[in-house]
Amino acid sequence: MKNEKIPKNKMSLYDQTAWIYDQRYREIQEEKYKTMLSKIAFKKRDLILDAGCGTGMLLEKIPSKHRAVGVDFSKKMIRIAKNKVRDSNFIQADLNNLPFKDNTFSKVFGVTILQNVEHPQMTVREIARALQKKGLTVLSTLKKKATKREIRELIEKTGLKEKEVYEVSEDIVVIAFKETKP
Numbered sequence: 001m002k003n004e005k006i007p008k009n010k011m012s013l014y015d016q017t018a019w020i021y022d023q024r025y026r027e028i029q030e031e032k033y034k035t036m037l038s039k040i041a042f043k044k045r046d047l048i049l050d051a052g053c054g055t056g057m058l059l060e061k062i063p064s065k066h067r068a069v070g071v072d073f074s075k076k077m078i079r080i081a082k083n084k085v086r087d088s089n090f091i092q093a094d095l096n097n098l099p100f101k102d103n104t105f106s107k108v109f110g111v112t113i114l115q116n117v118e119h120p121q122m123t124v125r126e127i128a129r130a131l132q133k134k135g136l137t138v139l140s141t142l143k144k145k146a147t148k149r150e151i152r153e154l155i156e157k158t159g160l161k162e163k164e165v166y167e168v169s170e171d172i173v174v175i176a177f178k179e180t181k182p
């Protein structure tokens, strides 16, 4: 996968754009959430992680009866998310070092994040670690930054099992699950 060169002060770059993020990207992100959420069956006991949650636009769409946590390393993104989605918890953390025990979440979303992280393989491994056995993850990246084949290979390398790969607007989306046996 071709990732952009990571600027030195990457976190502050996201901080600088946080205030305009919803205005710029709400419409396009909501188109992606719509397909993703329509493909996933939620359960009462789900514990959901939104990895790289940005301003919390996805968690706004998830019914408040589900317990959910958003993680992002941008303080300002997190601040906006906290103000918007009162019934979810938000934590400032790096996706390559998630502050959760193994097998914690039943569902992990990561919408339009794989092109932004420095080490996609490390990030997906970390997501897989935090995912419960039989848990489901929905991840996406910008089409212009990766091919479906590269996404499939990435998923395979991280030990997750691919369920579906599809395109929606500017993204390639992969739905994958964690097998019970390694």
Ligand SMILES: C[S@@+](CC[C@H](N)C(=O)[O-])C[C@H]1O[C@@H](n2cnc3c(N)ncnc32)[C@H](O)[C@@H]1O
Pocket (backbone or CB within 6 Å): 014, 025, 029, 051, 052, 053, 054, 055, 057, 058, 071, 072, 073, 074, 077, 093, 094, 095, 096, 110, 111, 112, 113, 116, 117, 118
């Ligand atoms: C393109 S935005 C997507 C935000 C959100 N998922 C959405 O649907 O709008 C990418 C997000 O990933 C976050 N991010 C990038 N690299 C990260 C990392 N290593 N750890 C935590 N967050 C990261 C950025 O701060 C930003 O909020």
